[in-house]
Amino acid sequence: MTLGRSPAGMDAWVVSRPGPMATRPLERVRLPVPEPGPGEVLVEVEACAVCRTDLHLAEGDLPPRRPGTVPGHEVVGRVAGHGQGASRLPRGTRVGVAWLRSTCGRCRHCLRGAENLCPSSTYTGWDADGGYAGYLTAPEDYVHPLPQGPSAEKLAPLLCAGIIGYRALLRSDLPPGGRLGVYGFGASAHLTAQLAVAQGATVHVMTRSARARELALRLGAASAAEAAQAPPEPLDAAILFAPAGELVPVALEALDRGGTLAVAGIHLSDIPVLDYRRHLFQERTLRSVTANTRADARAYLELATGHPPEVTTVAYPFEAADRALADLAADRVEGAAVLLR
Incomplete structure (x- = not known):
C-alpha cells in the first residue's frame, strides 16, 4: 500500500445493537485505519450524507451482514493510498464512494448490463465499512471521480439520493x-x-x-x-x-x-x-427499484455536475452522527443530512 501519511487510528460510528434510535444503536469507537486490498483505494473522508438505508440498518429493518458495521455510502473524500494493482486514481484525487461496492462481472445479470441484480453484489456500509469514519476502502473500479469545485456537503447526497x-x-x-x-x-x-x-x-x-x-x-x-x-x-x-x-x-x-x-x-x-x-x-x-449500476451513477453524476441541482442539506459535525440519524427518523431533516469532518 502507498500512503501519504500513516495515522494511528480513526474515530468511527458502528451499529453495535440494532434497534430503535431511542435505544442508541450507534456507538462511537476508535478503529485502526483500514488497509486497502488488491485493486482497492484508501479514501480519506471529507463528508458522508445520511441515508434512510443507514437508518434501516441501525434500527434492524435491514439485517446487518456483519457485527459492528460502519454505515454510510454517500461518501466524498480523497484518495489517500492504493492497494496492489490500483493505479487509475492518483493520490489526492477527489472521489465519491456510493452504495454499490462490487459485483462478480461474470453472471448473466452483469453480462447484460444489470449488475445491480448480481447475486454476488456487495454494498458500502452494509457488507463493508462505510463513511461514518475517517477513512474507508473501496474497489477502485467502483469509485467515482468528482469535480474539485462544489462543496463536499453538496456533493455527498448525489452519491445515493441522486x-x-x-x-x-x-x-x-x-x-x-x-x-x-x-x-x-x-x-x-x-x-x-x-x-x-x-x-x-x-x-x-x-x-x-x-x-x-x-x-x-x-x-x-x-x-x-x-x-x-x-x-x-x-x-x-x-x-x-x-x-x-x-x-x-x-x-x-x-x-x-x-x-x-x-x-x-x-x-x-x-x-x-x-x-x-x-x-x-x-x-x-x-x-x-434495486440499487443502481455504475452506468447509472456515471450518467447521473455527469448530469448533476454539468447542471447542478439545488441540494438542500442540513450539516452535522461528525461527532453528531447519532443525532443526525435520530433527526432523520423523526422527519426533522429538510432535504439531506450530511456529516462533515
Missing part, C-alpha cells in the same frame, strides 16, 4: 412532458423532482411534512399535498420514496391508464391487499 432517484425515474417510464407523482419528499425525492422538472415533466408531490411541501413548491412542483391525498390530475408515472407500504394502493389508484409506479426504497412496510380493478387493471404497472 443516483437512486435517477434510476427510479428511469424505472417509472415517465413519458416526455408527462405527469409525475412523487410520494415522500426527502433527500432523494427533492433531487429527482428537480431532474424531472428540468426534463419538462409536471410534478405533483404528496408528503406528510408541511415543510417538505413548501420546499417542493419552491423547487418547481406544480402541486404539493398530504401523502394520501389524490393529485389534481391523473399521473403518467409515480415514484414512492417513503418506506410506507400503505401508500402503494394510493399511488396506483392515482395513475392514469398505462401508468407505472416505481418503489424506490430498499425497505417497505407491508403493502395492503390490492384490488385488481382499482389498482392494477388498465395496464398499470408496479415496479421495484
